[in-house]
Amino acid sequence: MEQNILELKHITKLYPGVVALDDVSLGFARGEVHAIVGENGAGKSTFIKVITGAIQPTSGEVVFEGRAIEDNSPQKSMGLGITAIYQELNLLKHLSVAENIYYNRYRKKHGMIDFRGMESDASKVIARLGVKIDPKVLVKELSVGYQQLVEIAKALSQDVKVMIMDEPSAALTNNELEYLFEIVRTLKKEGMAILYISHRMEEIFELCDKVSVFRDGHYIQTMDVKDTNQEELIRLMVNRELKDTFPEFISHRGEKVLEVKHLSTELLRDVSFSAYRGERLGFAGLVGAGRTETARAVYGADRTLEGEIWIQGQRVKIQTPEDAIRHKIALIPEDRKQQGLFLNMSVKDNISFAYAPHLTNSLGIIKGKKEEEICRQQITKLTVKTPSDRQLVKNLSGGNQQKVILGKWLLMNCDILIFDEPTRGIDVGAKQEIYELINQLASQGKVVILISSELPELIGMSDRVIVMAEGRISGELEKEEINQEKILELASKAQEVSR
């Protein structure tokens, strides 16, 4: 058998109160796309961070091309030809796209950095992903989807032997994904070893050759993708049987609750739509179509230039999130770290943050017992995996962080809930729990708005879909009309119009 390019031996990683990896041994071969799957908190990200030297394992060794890497560090692993796209976006927000792509690998001319050359190179790499982003633009100006693409471009621009991708697709739509897959297949042919982490099962089957399953910090098993199927994988991951991916739901469209009329912002043009009780309204579109922008405008997070918002037949003024909450609107934001969490605060403090004013006694003191009780309920209800409610949120895995945000907003008991990419980075099991939750909310007569880039999810979880393109609404599909082709057609429609 051909020798593996990368071999991990008996890796254990302990964190305070957590065994993130427990004696994991695994190897990776050249010219293979090797998927790693597992529930949130299974240890996937920890595993790849050990490979790149971003963290030091408590014990065990990383063997590259037959030799153990000593004193591993990002610097060292990069030197050996290992690169990674980390799950958390790792970009320098104040620097340009081009510079981020070539950061610390600058091309020089006369001893100085050649920004011109760098920019033209960057354009070419970005173009391979089927999008166009001005390489001079600062990263902070981009939406999450674009940032993810920049991150991918950064990895692709490197000439390496092992490429690791930790949920690269989380914020991408099918369009960009196809380009990404295309590139990955080319790289594979060139003999690169690729580690691919994703919670989207269909991607595994489309792209990967091998799949390894992790559970609770333990390595479970590796299989050839062609020898397995979705059900088996999921069973191995969650260690129990899961029912249908998208739970059954019968919608009862109730009264009209929310009506948005002629909403315009600096990025949106004349967006109008209505949402009804008991109905799950989906928003589709390509990266940067303006879905997030719409949600934020409705929620009062950004300034609107024009437009009216009506709630239950009454015109309301929503200029700040404070106003929105008063009108019982909640927004579960897409950018978890920047907009949803207090990373340095405990799980408890995160969950109770918005709800705290309802927990005070007559003196304005927060009732500690009550608070803890309520937070524990949320933790249990959402099965947040954390050693205690005092754990700092930054130490949770990505998926569990998302659950903490959900917990916070469910407490608020709002009428209109806008979920912006609620399952981004969430494992299949948890996804189902969230779907069930959404259905439950809808059947309680709440208004649910779901923004998602994962088409199967959107199709499976929406009773009506609004498709956006370039800041406008390009079409609306009723339940029976919803399918992939129609959505994609509408999503790319406006592009032609505006040219």
Add this chain to the structure above:
Amino acid sequence: MTEWIREKGKKIEWNNMGIIIALAAMILFFSISTTSFLTPNNLANIARQISIVGICAVGMTCVILTGGIDLSIGSLIGIVVVTCATLMSSGVNPILVVLVGFIIGAVIGLINATCITYLKIPPIITTLGMMISLRGATYLISGGMPIYGIPEGFKILGQGSIGLVPISMLIMVIVFIFGYIMLNKTVFGRRIYGIGGNEETTRLSGVNVKKEIYKIYIMVGMLGALASLILMSRVNSGQPSAGDGYEMDIITAVVLGGVSVSGGEGKLSKVIVGVIFMGVLANGMMMLNINEYWQRVVKGIVLIVAVAVDIRSREKKAKLKAA
């Protein structure tokens, strides 16, 4: 396994003790090397000497927790002291004067907050500008000369004691208790942590961040005014240089108490230790009658060492927990 995790989780709650250990070591050293350090009288002195910095430290903690900073506090003390002393010495009713003092403090806080929230000027620049201007104004009001003629009765605030317990210390303790409850048990306190931890998340959680910033800076201004009145009463006069450089002492005490200058992290229960630490160090070195120059050399080193010990102890805890 679950039990084990749960148990470990509790340990995270342990307060990290580094700075307390450093303080204890220092107290031990001074107690051995001088005869009069550990006497009730001297402890009362220390209490009296730290009360002004202590009161301001509560406000500064809030500001730093939001990720801001207040460099104007020393000059605020100056202008409140000089204005109040001028009024008192010209016979205005002391109660009225105290009121005026608080109003000045609040107004300065209001201006700071307006610059920070509406003009979006970074706190460091806002309060630096304010610091320079207010000190100028203080000298203008006083003509550069100290003001005397404060009513005798007013002395009690800064000089009086109940038994051995100085009144100024009592006030400080009350301020700390209030601050503690506010920061840990009220919505306002949570929001202070929130703003410093992640302002955008706080805003999206329905908090009017600007309003909270106003509240914080006004509170700081009023605490500064309270400290000013104590200082004025203590020296029984209005010195135009009053409070000069205090901002640094206050910030040092707060940071020594483990509050992160980037905001969102820190505990008032440790800030009090920082305040005491600074007071004991100054007092102890004087007791030893160390040469002024050496005092500085030692002070700087002790500061660094204390923080190093504190950080080390936190790391050790983390390791212990992991094992």
Add this chain to the structure above:
Amino acid sequence: MTEWIREKGKKIEWNNMGIIIALAAMILFFSISTTSFLTPNNLANIARQISIVGICAVGMTCVILTGGIDLSIGSLIGIVVVTCATLMSSGVNPILVVLVGFIIGAVIGLINATCITYLKIPPIITTLGMMISLRGATYLISGGMPIYGIPEGFKILGQGSIGLVPISMLIMVIVFIFGYIMLNKTVFGRRIYGIGGNEETTRLSGVNVKKEIYKIYIMVGMLGALASLILMSRVNSGQPSAGDGYEMDIITAVVLGGVSVSGGEGKLSKVIVGVIFMGVLANGMMMLNINEYWQRVVKGIVLIVAVAVDIRSREKKAKLKAA
């Protein structure tokens, strides 16, 4: 759509001009209201007066860009000045003394960096402790007395000019040019931006962050030493109080130049404007014969207003971009 993004991208590159406008307005005002402001002599004076702050501002910019701060720079100036003056006055070869000066600066930078990287003490505390200790050491070395007897020839550094152009200004300009190239065109400079923008990302990009921090603080120390030598030559003596409080002037100039105290953002090309702004303001107010106390009041307000104008102009740009 693509066009649209591209176009926005270009507009972002525009330099925001707010602080330059404020400076221009101020210069205009002083030129009209005094006869002697806009004379070659006076401009040369200003140039000489700002050179020390200017040189240090380049180093401080780097430190602040990484999200750190250096409060010890003023005391560093003190100790270098006093040590070098002592050596020179006792007849040591000036070239050797200059070398010693740079070594002291570098060693202080090294100590700062070690505390920050290995002991993980926040830069504000590290450099504050250093500031206090070094000043104490400076007084100890000098016994509190100024040191005289510096060779005549050494004066040229701080007092000489080539034609009307002061040598100290030339040095400052060279330092700025070097700094500019370093920050914008070299890998080291981009790493400085990276560390301040997101230290973890920078580390994961294969940068040895600790090593870079060392380089930065050592550089700052050496720039401080350079400034010290100019100051010593200008004052032609070793004053134990040399550099006292300079850290605040330097930080003010840097922040006025739009560098964000939270790191990662800012341009050296604007910092020089900040430095000039502070120099012109001080000089112009004196020319106008404003009362010293009023000068302070005005200075604080002007600072705030200048930053407000700068921020406003940036916002306007942003809106233009969006429209």
Add this chain to the structure above:
Amino acid sequence: GLVKTSDDSQSSGDAGKKDGENKTLKVGYTVQSMENAYFVSIVEGMKAAAKEKGIDLVVADAAADASKHISQIEDFVSQGVDAIIISPVDQEAPADAVKKAQDAGIPVISLDQEVKGSDAFFGIDESEYGRLGGELAGQWLNEKESDGTIDEIVNDKDEIEVVVVRYDQIPSVIKRADGLKKGLEDTYTGDKKINYVYEQNAADADTGYNLSETALTSNPKVSMFICINDSSALGVYESCLTHKEHTPDNTCIIGLDALPEALKLISQDTMYKGTVDIKPAEKGADVLDLVQDVIKNGPKSEMIVYDMSQVTKENIGDYDIK
């Protein structure tokens, strides 16, 4: 008038200065620190006199930074002043700048401390200033000796415990503190040992208060405080008031500068026993006469010494205390 002066005075150069009598004289004063009440008094006196004499006075604050003097002298030269007065932080640092000013035809007069090479020096002998204060302290001890009450103020080792309030950040004040001690030692004729239990820094009331509070706690028998200025001495006095054991009979506080509040306390027979008056406001006024003299008649080589007078309850009657 301010706006018009300099351009023509620069072009017509010396001619303008010769008949300075009927032209407004422009004088620049670079002062050590406007945060110091002593210098504030000098400036006040100077300003009042300038108004009377019709002199255009520009005051600049060096804020205790030796290099600021240089900048300010440079600025004065480009403003085209007719004379410069300087109260330097340090005596040599501004020497080159002074020379440049002189080269530009501008005389420089030192006030308080001398700058090497200046055209005239109206100054204070700091050691003497301190010595006079120390002498008052010594005299008080001698009185106690002759009363026979000296044994009430000594500690159990038969020593007189003295606290020296110094301020070692300014060279001239270091001399002053040493003068204080010397004055005390030279004047005291008794045979008790003088023990300086504390020598610490303070220049303002707040620090003075903290200092004496601490000193009195560890050394309750301290009977004497000799301080480098009245500001700190007044703080010391405040804290002594809180110690019942300390009375005007067994405690002596000596300050310098003759601040009004200090004079008041001296007149009231308190622990505050004396201060030394150098009449800063008068000095500020007088220096302008000297400036005019120098402009007319050229440099003076002799130092003109400040007259200083000790103030105790004996001569306090000469002062007008409100």
